[in-house]
Amino acid sequence: MHRHGAEGWDMADQDAATGLTRVVILGAGFGGLETARALSRTPVEVTLIDRHNYHLFQPLLYQVATAALSPGDIAWPIRSIFRRQRNVTVVMAEATRIDPAAKLVHAGDGLAFPYDALVLATGATHSYFGHDEWAPVAPGLKQIEDATDIRRRLLLAFERAEVTRDEAERRRLLTFVVVGGGPTGVELAGAMVELARNALAREFRQVDPAMARIVLIEAGPRILPTLPEELSRVALRSLERMGVQVLTGTRVTRCTADGVECGEERIGASTIVWAAGVVASPAGAWIGAERDRAGRIQVGPDLSVPGHPGIFAIGDIAAATDAKGRRVPGIAPAAKQMGRHVGTLLAARAAGRPEPGPFTYRHHGDLATIGRRSAVVALDSMRLTGLIGWWFWGLAHVWYLIGFRSRVVVSFEWLWSYLTYQRGARLITGREPPGGNATPVPGQDGGALVADPQAQNDNTRQAQRLWG
Structure with a gap:
């Protein structure tokens, strides 16, 4: 029988059948995993719910999108991670509603999960700032499906450029736009250049991949705004040296299957990647919690x-703040620290021990890689750039990977790419209907292909108008 007093909730609430407190965790990201791990030696029943059966290392997702790594290199089965932690039950389901009064989490197929403590770790998704209609032609990068879709679009653009006879259309096909100058956008732009100029070099006969045009668009005054200004300048110079066209102080006003519009200027492009903003999952709305403009609780x-x-x-x-009132950033180390804090707090309550004090965030630094042998790192008073920064960035990311095998595989893939300039995950996946002259159709998820000669003619005429 559950006991709920006016002052709050009591960790003595227990499941009548097992005598154990029930902790439900929604989301198996960095925070959710850390919460469950912190409860490993605690007499509680943990139910970890995620719509996928794997944990994804999102910081390296852009390398899947640019064919440097395969999905299996940065994702691990959740059940495998917790196979030795007997108090964790993993459930693959998608939560649809929360009933705080009844203390129930509802999911698809009529599932319902009672809880005594509930941890919301459902993350965020892409924000198009009121223009969700742009999503089909400008995918973001949050899931494996996003990465493989972007990889398909990139590689298909080169294949189509190889066979087209129209020079204007070829230029459009070889133009790639990244919207958003944060770490994801910067890393994507640099990786696209390396894919085009290194991995694909000398493999095509009718087109030179090195002629690809990479455009990075940032609405703010500088890229990497969370890093010190001097490091932003270093990153800008590195990108420009690689051949990336960086447009700061430029706001995208429209995205279509043919390119982007920035006010009166139009950039014809075959591929657009959205890295400009995020919005929290709807879990906060389910419980009627107070939220900020981005939906964070x-x-x-x-x-x-x-x-x-x-x-x-x-x-x-x-929407958490640190001891100085500054917003805790939405990065993996912050999520892990939050998860560890909540897990420790719940463990203390279950054991009747004193609870830890308020959550304290410890910022370990900011870092972003620009490309081969180039990165920027801010660690308190220390600044690293160039090759040293690149090595530090690589070691930091390998360290956070789960399992020895993943660390070895990713390290080997990076070493192989460094020595040979090759990328081993250049697979064009996804079903396409039979027939030639397939072309992207605006408004279809994932840039689905149809055999439509008229659409291709329309696209060619549009490209001729754009390029003259």
């Missing part, structure tokens, strides 16, 4: 949700 000092006893929010869905 306003949390208390211990990461609990005010007005909802027993519910916590961590990671990208939480």
Whole structure:
């Protein structure tokens, strides 16, 4: 029988059948995994729910999109991760509703999960700032499906450029636009250049991949705005030296299958990647929590949700602040620290020990790689750039990978790419209907292909108008 007092919730609430407190964690990202791990030696029943059966290392997702790594290199089965932690039950399901009064999480297929403590770690998705109609032609990069879709678009553009006879259309096909100058956008742009000029060099006969035009568009005054200004300048110079066209202070006003519009200027492009913003998952709306403009839940000092006893929010869905009142960034180390804090707090309550104090975020630094042998790193008072920064960036990311095998595989892939300039994951996947002259159709998810000669003629005429 559950006991809920007016002052909040009591960790003595227990499942009548097992005598154990029930902790439900929504989301198996960095924060969710860390929460479950922190409860490994605690007499509680943990139910970890995720719509996928794998944990994804999102910081390296852009390397899947640019054919440097395969999905299996940066994703691990959740059940495998917790195979030795007997108090964790993994459920593959998609949560659809939360009933705080009944303390139930509802999911598809009529599933319902009772809880005594609920941890929301459902993350965030792409934000198009009110223009969700751009999503089919300008995919973001949050899931494996996004990465393989972008990889397909990139590689197909070169294949189509090889066979087209129209020079204007070829230029459009070899133009790639990245919207957003944060770490994801910068890393994507640099990786696209290396794919075109190194990995694909000398492999085509009718087109030179090195002629590809990479455009990075940032609405703010500088790229990498969270890094010190001097490092932003270093990154800008590195990108420009590689051949990336960087447009700062430029706002995208429209995205179509043929390119982007920035006010009166139009850039014809075959591929657009959106890296300009995120919005939190709807879990905050499900419980009626107070949220900020990006949908993140306003949390208390211990990461609990005010007005909802027993519910916590961590990671990208939480609008948390540090001891100095600064917003905790939406990065993997922050999510892991939040998860560890909530897990430790729940473990203390279950054991009747004193609870930890308010959540304290420790920022270990900011870093971004620009390309081969180039990165920028800000560590407190230390600044690293160039080759040293690149080595530090690589070691840091390998360290955070799960499992010895993944660390070895990713390290070997990077070493092989460094020595040979090759990329071993250049697969064009995804079903296409039979027939020639397939061309992207605006408004279809994933840039689906149809055999439509008229559409191709229309695209060619449009490219001729754009390029003259």
